Amino acid sequence: MEEITRKDFLHSTVNTLIGLWVTATAVLSSYAGLRYLWPTEKTAGGPGGNKASFPLTELPEGDMKKVLIGGKPAGIIRLNKDLYALSLICTHLGCIVSWHPEEKRLICPCHGGVYDINGAVLGGPPPRPLPSYEVRLRGDTVVVG
Amino acid sequence: MKYINLNKWLEKIEKSVNVRGVINWFTLATGFLYGEFDDRLDLRSALQKVLKKPVPKHINFWFCFGGFTFLLLVINIFTGILLLMYYRPTIDQAYDSIVHITNNVPFGWLVRGFHHWAANIMVITVLIHMLRIYFHGAYKHPRDMNWVVGVCLFLLVLSFGFTGYLLPWNQVSFWATTIGAEIPSTFPVAGPYITYLLKGGDSVGQLALTRFFAFHVVILPWITIGLLSLHFLMVRRLGISGPL
Numbered sequence: 001m002e003e004i005t006r007k008d009f010l011h012s013t014v015n016t017l018i019g020l021w022v023t024a025t026a027v028l029s030s031y032a033g034l035r036y037l038w039p040t041e042k043t044a045g046g047p048g049g050n051k052a053s054f055p056l057t058e059l060p061e062g063d064m065k066k067v068l069i070g071g072k073p074a075g076i077i078r079l080n081k082d083l084y085a086l087s088l089i090c091t092h093l094g095c096i097v098s099w100h101p102e103e104k105r106l107i108c109p110c111h112g113g114v115y116d117i118n119g120a121v122l123g124g125p126p127p128r129p130l131p132s133y134e135v136r137l138r139g140d141t142v143v144v145g
Numbered sequence: 146m147k148y149i150n151l152n153k154w155l156e157k158i159e160k161s162v163n164v165r166g167v168i169n170w171f172t173l174a175t176g177f178l179y180g181e182f183d184d185r186l187d188l189r190s191a192l193q194k195v196l197k198k199p200v201p202k203h204i205n206f207w208f209c210f211g212g213f214t215f216l217l218l219v220i221n222i223f224t225g226i227l228l229l230m231y232y233r234p235t236i237d238q239a240y241d242s243i244v245h246i247t248n249n250v251p252f253g254w255l256v257r258g259f260h261h262w263a264a265n266i267m268v269i270t271v272l273i274h275m276l277r278i279y280f281h282g283a284y285k286h287p288r289d290m291n292w293v294v295g296v297c298l299f300l301l302v303l304s305f306g307f308t309g310y311l312l313p314w315n316q317v318s319f320w321a322t323t324i325g326a327e328i329p330s331t332f333p334v335a336g337p338y339i340t341y342l343l344k345g346g347d348s349v350g351q352l353a354l355t356r357f358f359a360f361h362v363v364i365l366p367w368i369t370i371g372l373l374s375l376h377f378l379m380v381r382r383l384g385i386s387g388p389l
């Protein structure tokens with residue numbers, strides 16, 4: 001077998017590492033690039049994207065379900081057999097508010113803005129109520145927007 | 146229309162790929178193409194003539210900053226073109242499209258982050274590059290023309306930053322541009338007219354956004370590419386300046 005000198009060994013190790021690094025970078029950035037350009041439900045939502053629907057069974061009494069309307073998060077709440085659909089984007093600085101079933105309120109985790117089930121501001125810094133969406137029950141399907 | 150599920154396709158490809166085969170085909174294709182081109186164009190000696198230029202002994206880290214700036218510019222041309230795939234230059238939609246890029250588009254935050262940071266770091270690298278030239282006295286005859294081209298490139302980097310800053314159309318954009326456009330208003334005689342022109346009217350609006358956008362993504366890039374070619378040609382022709 002041919003002798004491998006220390007210098008040759010180091011040379012080819014470094015070259016291999018550089019090669020692997022370049023390949024990994026190329027593969028990962030092509031992957032990210034392809035994902036970036038590839039249309040998804042959120043990015044290709046054309047004019048038809050302003051509606052959402054799901055079966056009523058997915059929304060138990062007292063709970064909230066998150067959907068996207070025109071790419072923006074909205075929450076459908078089912079309370080005492082009524083349905084409420086609100087934008088979940090806090091009108092203060094745009095954090096996503098969460099539903100607190102015990103208090104029957106929407107509370108913003110960022111600066112403690114509090115909204116009631118109709119979106120009206122009950123406390124905290126939000127300057128405006130949460131916008132609401134039209135919501136209907138069509139048979140067993142909830143239709144929003 | 147159903148959305149095509151990318152992950153399912155990637156899985157299918159993963160299962161069917163034979164790595165060795167891909168590499169063989171790759172080497173065959175490049176070898177084949179290179180051979181054909183080399184046969185006709187004598188690429189080997191042409192490339193040797195261009196690439197086999199020894200690096201002078203006195204080159205050190207500080208000589209790299211022009212190259213760093215260039216790398217950052219290439220990054221910004223690349224990520225800028227990617228941002229163009231989603232950005233919308235109207236006062237109704239600009240801000241929403243930026244939020245969309247950052248929050249909804251896969252890796253959009255990364256593309257935007259690269260564009261943002263490369264833009265800011267570029268100002269630092271170009272300044273260090275200029276300081277290097279200054280302290281090495283590399284701006285002297287016969288390289289004085291290249292110093293002039295360099296100053297123009299520096300101003301271009303700043304103009305990229307100024308015009309790009311308006312594009313997200315948020316409060317900071319609006320007021321930064323308003324303030325920037327107000328600065329020339331104190332110039333004698335022409336001042337107020339320059340401000341009026343920059344703002345595209347009495348206050349920054351759609352006209353300013355459209356024009357800043359045109360400058361940022363078409364006009365400035367092409368001027369930069371032209372001047373940069375001159376810059377590099379002169380460096381090549383004159384060689385790098387000597388040791389201190």
Ligand code: HEM
Pocket residue numbers: 218221222223224225226228229232243257260261263264265267301302305306309310311312313361362363366
């Ligand atoms: C020297 C090169 C460049 C610099 C210094 C630069 C700088 C900037 C800056 C500061 C912003 C604001 C970004 C933010 O606040 O997140 C911006 C946005 C933008 N730039 Fe550039 N840019 C450069 C080149 C380019 C090129 C070549 C293109 C396209 C051909 C481009 C397309 C865009 C777009 C579409 C935006 C809006 C998206 C956003 O704000 O994130 N830029 N640029």
Ligand code: FES
Pocket residue numbers: 090091092093094095108109110111112113124125126
């Ligand atoms: S963002 Fe919701 S309270 Fe500030």
